[in-house]
Structures are given as structure tokens and as C-alpha cells.
Amino acid sequence: MTESRLAQQIAATLRRERTTRLLTQTALAELAGISQGAVARIERGHRVPSIxxxxRVFAALGLQLCVSVERLDAHLDAQLDDLAARPLADRLLDLPLDRIQQRLGDLPHLLTGGTAALLQGAPVPTDAVEIAVRWRDSTRFTDWLEAAYGQRWNERWGDYGGLRLEPEEPGEHRWRTRYGEIRAHMCDELPEAVEVRHGDRSYRVVPLAQVELTDPRTAALLTRWRARAGARQ
Known part of the structure; x- marks a missing residue:
């Protein structure tokens, strides 16, 4: 992940406090004497705003920030524990999975990464639908991204936009679309898939063992989760 966790915490706190007071971004911007766009950028959480x-924004809500510290990566343990305590159907509500799956239509793909792990019962945090796509289907995938009003993650900006959509272009294979965020693992051939069912839906996913071999981020989260589960036994 390239975002700052601090930026995400500030964004989530501001959204919560603003919506609790039934304020729109425009209304809060007027109270703080800034533009609505400035409020929106803070709430997106892609970069750390100036202190x-x-x-100024929190003061307009009658609030002030305080600072504390915690053990490094303690938030990951909290996320893993929270997800493990929730039913799978509840965990899936955090992802726009079915909406994106429906819109992808006949584009050849498999669910992989954290999404595949989640569907196979692992309580790993993921904030985007992750798919495996063949390089030879790149043009079709790009056409889909264009139709879905996609914007590509720009690491230099710390935000979406300013880059070409095509996977062949340099940059992280991560896009924001009208249906939700999506990450692509580009490959020469799609790996063997297994089918998992949840409720009345079935999903074609990369097996968990293969995910661990090809996705270092998800593998690290799985190792962390198993270590925590083993420590409780």
C-alpha cells in the first residue's frame, strides 16, 4: 500500500464527525473558510494534509486533534482480529465485489490476492477487488476501464489521475472506477482456478496456496494471522 495510514485515519475521523453533524462537504468548507475540494481531498485519505x-477543518466542527503512539503495525493486528470475529458475508460487504464482477462480464479473469484469500475464509484486510488478467487481454481490460471512468493510481501525486490507463504503461496496476477500486495482477496465463460459493453466488478464485506464492502482501498478512491464531491456542 502506498497511502499513509495517518492520512486514512484523519480522513475516516473527519468523515465520521462531519456526517454525525449532518453536514455536507460544502457546508463544512464554508464553516472552515476553505473550498469543498479541499475537504474532499482530506476525506479521500490518499495523502497527508498540512497540519x-x-x-482549521476540525476547529470548524468544534474539535481538535490529539496525538498518541502505538506499537508498529498494531493496526494490522486489530484489523485481523476484527475480521476474524465477523461472518464472511459481513466481511464481503466492505468490498464492491459483486458489482465489479457483474460489470466485468466476459472479460477473462480470476479473483486473486486478498480478495481470493477472503473468499476462502482468511480474514485478511483488503480495500479493493483484486483480479488476475492476462496480458493479451490488456486492450479489453483498458476498454473496460475507460467505460468505467477509471483513474489510475499516481504514486507521485499520492492520488488517482494523471496517468494513462493501459497496464503496459509504468505505474501500479490499480484503478478507481465508478464501481469501486480494482487491482490487477497481470500474467501470461491465468492460473488454475477453484470455485467457491457464498450464498447464491459462485466465484472463480486463485487457490490460497498459489496466492501465497505469488502475492507477497497477502502472504505476509496470512502469516501474521496464523501466528496470532496459533498464539491463542
């Missing part, structure tokens, strides 16, 4: 700006 004076954050203080």
Missing part, C-alpha cells in the same frame, strides 16, 4: 489545514 494547519487539518486543525
Amino acid at each position: 494547519p489545514l487539518v486543525e
Whole structure:
């Protein structure tokens, strides 16, 4: 992940406090004397805003920020514990999985990464639908991204936009679309798939063992989860 966790925490806190007060972004911007776009950028959480700006926005809500510290990566343990305590159907509500699956239509793909792990019972946090796509289907995938009003993650900006959509172009294979966020694992051939069912839906996914071999991020989360589960036994 390239975003700052601090930026995401500020974004989530601001959204919560603003919506609790039934304020729109425009209304809060007027109270703080800034633009609606500035409020929107903070709430997207893709980059850390300046401290004076954050203080100004929260002051408009009658609030101020405080600072604390915690053990490194403690948030990951909290996320893993939270997900493990929730039913799978509840965990899937955090992802726009069915909406994106329906819209992908006949584009050849498999679910992989954290999405595949989640569907196979592993309580790993993931904030985007992850798919495996063949390089030879790149043009079709690009056409789909264009139709879905996709914007590509721009690491230099710390935000979406400013880059060409095509997977062949340099940059992370990560896009924001009208249906939700999506990540692509480009490959020469799609790996063997297994089918998992949840409720009345079935999903073609990369087997968990293969995910661990090809996706270091998900593998690290799975190792962390198993270590925590083993420590409780």
C-alpha cells in the first residue's frame, strides 16, 4: 500500500464527525473558510494534509486533534482480529465485489490476492477487488476501464489521475472506477482456478496456496494471522 495510514485515519475521523453533524462537504468548507475540494481531498485519505489545514477543518466542527503512539503495525493486528470475529458475508460487504464482477462480464479473469484469500475464509484486510488478467487481454481490460471512468493510481501525486490507463504503461496496476477500486495482477496465463460459493453466488478464485506464492502482501498478512491464531491456542 502506498497511502499513509495517518492520512486514512484523519480522513475516516473527519468523515465520521462531519456526517454525525449532518453536514455536507460544502457546508463544512464554508464553516472552515476553505473550498469543498479541499475537504474532499482530506476525506479521500490518499495523502497527508498540512497540519494547519487539518486543525482549521476540525476547529470548524468544534474539535481538535490529539496525538498518541502505538506499537508498529498494531493496526494490522486489530484489523485481523476484527475480521476474524465477523461472518464472511459481513466481511464481503466492505468490498464492491459483486458489482465489479457483474460489470466485468466476459472479460477473462480470476479473483486473486486478498480478495481470493477472503473468499476462502482468511480474514485478511483488503480495500479493493483484486483480479488476475492476462496480458493479451490488456486492450479489453483498458476498454473496460475507460467505460468505467477509471483513474489510475499516481504514486507521485499520492492520488488517482494523471496517468494513462493501459497496464503496459509504468505505474501500479490499480484503478478507481465508478464501481469501486480494482487491482490487477497481470500474467501470461491465468492460473488454475477453484470455485467457491457464498450464498447464491459462485466465484472463480486463485487457490490460497498459489496466492501465497505469488502475492507477497497477502502472504505476509496470512502469516501474521496464523501466528496470532496459533498464539491463542
